[in-house]
Amino acid sequence: MLYAIYFIYGLCVMFYFMMSWLFYRKDKEMLSRLVTVLMFVIGLQCLKDLFFIKPITELDEIDWMVVTAADMVAVPLYVFALIELCSPTSLTRRTIVFHELLFIVPFVLLSLTRDVVFYYVMVLEAAVYGSSYVIWATFAIPKYNAQLKQRFSYTENINLGWLRAIFFSFTFILLIWIVDCINVNYTLEALYMISSLVVWMFISYYIYKHESVLDELSDLAEGSNEETPAPAEASDTEMSEIGKRISTLFDNDRIFLNPNLKVSDIATEIGTNRTYVSAFFNKEAECTFYDYVNRYRIEYACNLLTNSEENIVQIAEKSGFNSSQSFIRVFSKIKGTSPTKYRKEENV
Template structure:
């Protein structure tokens, strides 16, 4: 009886959390990532409600248990779609999700009609193979995503996927629990799996809710071939291609940093520099990557550290004030970037030079 009461409590907790997050994420806006996560949360919530009907373990037969588990696996492609949207924003498509759902719908239907247990085991194996593929694919894509961020953003707060590594490394643990849960009829294993999955989604939903979309910034837009400012040395040639006087353009970009100090904008992006210099992101990116042999992130934050050094020596401002006045989004980022460049903490730098 105690086990039964515990199971009811765990299921009630899960239903409440998944339903709340489905509403919270859906109401956030029309961005694809929160919408996909909201659909998954509602799917999992409905699965929990369905399981409550069969929660009496004394009457659950192996066929009923396997059928319940087989139906639950329809959520697997939604998990992969969220990973795709996280590491390649804008690439997940509903038609792809629907096509990948086909085996997860067909196998439970055939199992329910025939009762052949091999169909259930085939779905379990396919789910493991499918999940492992996207796990490895995501591990390959995360470094690429982070390289793109360093080339186009001067900050990483709420756009970096560093937290996803923790989730991915816990994936095999959850996957292992799920396999044992599929193959057993023990309420204790069900409780462990439900609690483990719930805790994982508490963390994931926290970061997804805070995560900012970067689709517009990472997409290679059509305006990359459009000349926007003749004053900076750009003009269209006879075939419509954009030709720029690199020296004039690079001088314009450098003036934005040295004279206007645009690096003090804590949310500065590559597209902002392109807009202010009257050109496109391709030329601005080449300026940093080829002309300066650095990334946009490293260049901007290097200037912020230099500015912070001046404030640390010339003022008695707190580190919080120095961080904010130097263009950093947070004190933790300021400490990390400053220590990496100067080989000491801001406090040590101030003491050593005073």
């Protein structure tokens, strides 16, 4: 069993350091930098633990607690990445310092006093802290996805639907980790490391594919800042004129065929503020930008389904969808049937 654990830790060290390098090279945005640091720290933790695997049962109880508590100091790094995913630009230096101190202070006290109370305080703190942010994220993810639909006509590589499934896995891992912290066991250690490695493979894949939405959502973030005043509301006349220009873009220019269409693209075309454009869809059109664009795309696709012999993949591409899966999902939601069934029914 001991050799198997050495092998598992070796895999983890290579994986986390490799991910740290990849995210470092990806871009200079906050999310990539946070994941770079997180992956590097987890890699260092795995490397450190390699020196304590064999004598772990021989360690003095307090020494073992100090070694384990050192890993807990990195817990806020997981939360920072989660916050930046669910609420871009909301993370501040003050928040980072405060959250880290919550774990650094009891760790220092444990190291200096050798009092086991501080260890169990850290275990309880990590469990409550992690669980509270999982609960926070269950509300933050739908809010984030709703904001995307106000500004984007697509969801591929920008939504966080995948994160919900990850939470169930993390809950399982958190339970294993808590038990392992209280009662050290080689089997639990191996199960914890393998589970963490597999989950982080999926997380790294999705985060690496994740496209930046900062530019498009920046004014939404500014609107929540009391120091930055929100743009004045457009008058009824201005809103009517915006609506006419948008109708021309969609009806005559067929701008909806752009698969990566965003509210900022519309605002640029008609020469106005993207906040006004977004307000038009929400208030005047009474739907999100995402729904508005995709209704046009689906109607265009219906015409192709009825009057052409092109397959679903070709029709999806010509109608402005990034993938056939996305096309089928949106089509079924709007029309209440699949594209294939619609074609058969219309051509009877």
